[in-house]
Amino acid sequence: MGCQPLEKAKPKHKKGLWSPEEDNKLRNYILKHGHGCWSSVPIKAGLQRNGKSCRLRWINYLRPGLKRGKFSKQEEETILALHHMLGNKWSQISQHLPGRTDNEIKNYWHSYLKKRMAKSKEMEYENQMKYGSSSSDTMDSSHSFQKLATQGPQNYGFNKEACQSSLPKLLFAEWLSLDHVNGGNTNSVDSLGLRNGFDQNSTFQEASIHDMSEVPFGGEYHRCVTNISASEMFNSQLKYANQTVENGFLHCVTGVDLCSNFSVSNDAIMYV
């Protein structure tokens, strides 16, 4: 906040799809100056959009490090698991899927996973009708997630809070792909003003990206987080629930050796 509107007169805001020129204007402006106050971005960048629209466009489409294309099996399972834990908290779910936006996950859920869930429930219902039993032996994975959720997360050391805090908000190892913006210039970080933490209004997360981009294992951690299956997530949380909190940091121990050297706080990842 503390952001003064540049002018009172309300210009007519353009709506609808963004043109490549608009994208360029917005991208160039933000890469150069940072977004700062979103409401002033369109004015300063010479766009006839509102700040909200610019923010959305940047977050969902222009931001470096975004993954495009199909969701992997692991991502799918992660979404299913987290959705059971968190419900429709798309932004929280997206924090655990680096490079994916809440909007993308939400769309994916509505177009695919929702149906999949419905189908599996239907099959389960049919099985129940067939065998007149609700034996847990016949439970599919989605049902076991449900069980996990209904039994109470505290039993598993994987509650919502832990879920939110045990992983960094969003990890852009792919931030390095800024190269595609800067023509492979390895000094791109500096050219973006990241040396000073991107911009003074940037979030910690954005600042931490810089740190991570300098460490070669940033990508390894990313893989560690995204490539474990949902069941591994649960198991690991179970296995190491007793040793998670230490000095305010959570040790990222997922059972994957790669991760054992990391320590994770709310927003930061550290090598220990």
Added chain:
DNA sequence: AAGCTTCCCAACCGCTCTACG
């Protein structure tokens, strides 16, 4: 090939939360 339906995704809308004066 044309018309229709379904699906997917980008973007908008409205609400809540938070910071500031």
Added chain:
DNA sequence: GCGTAGAGCGGTTGGGAAGCT
């Protein structure tokens, strides 16, 4: 404490692409 403005989030919609008849 209250009002205001900006940021962020989740739900919804509209348009284009893909698939089907």
